[in-house]
Amino acid sequence: MFGAYNAITGHFQNVMHHKNDEAKLKSILFVNGFNKTQAAFKLCRAFAKHGRATFEMN
Structure with a gap:
């Protein structure tokens, strides 16, 4: 679970590009x-x- 959560947070903090640091x-x-x-x-x-x-979905 930690790996999955870490992947999501890492994406938004390190991979996604933002206009500037404030937008990030x-x-x-x-x-x-x-x-x-x-x-x-x-x-x-x-x-x-x-x-x-x-x-699981019903």
């Missing part, structure tokens, strides 16, 4: 990067609690 910081802390990392964290937490059923 805003994305990571408040906008798209923040929302995506929060969603990844919630999925990892649900996986830890419920296991594989977290990703």
Whole structure:
């Protein structure tokens, strides 16, 4: 789980290109990067609690 979460956060912090450092910081802390990392964290937490059923769709 840590590897998956780390890949998501690493993408937004190191791979994605931003206009400038301020735009990068805003994305990571408040906008798209923040929302995506929060969603990844919630999925990892649900996986830890419920296991594989977290990703199964009805």
